[in-house]
Amino acid sequence: MNKSELIKALSSKIGYSVEDTTRINDVLEENFIIGKKNKEKIISRLMEVIKIDEVEANRIYNSFAELLKDGLIDKLKHPFGK
Numbered sequence: 661m662n663k664s665e666l667i668k669a670l671s672s673k674i675g676y677s678v679e680d681t682t683r684i685n686d687v688l689e690e691n692f693i694i695g696k697k698n699k700e701k702i703i704s705r706l707m708e709v710i711k712i713d714e715v716e717a718n719r720i721y722n723s724f725a726e727l728l729k730d731g732l733i734d735k736l737k738h739p740f741g742k
Contacts, residue, residue: 666727673723683709688724 663685671681687705691698699721706717 666731669727670724673727674720680710684720684724688721693725693728 667678667681667685670685671678674681674684676684684706687709688702690705691702693699693702702721703714703717706712706720707714710717712720
């Protein structure tokens, strides 16, 4: 999954516009996604950039992590494409 596909998938999953999702993706790319401190940094940065509450930022983070996990599992099952 390339960056534009990821943004479109995340946009449809969280219900935000592509422009907002691009800004969300920029925040997510700034930080390493794994780790409790990194999760806290990402959530606080999302709250700051998009002006949302902590619950919504956590939902966005979890949706993104789920998309990455699904993409990784798919890549492991089909390493050379489908």
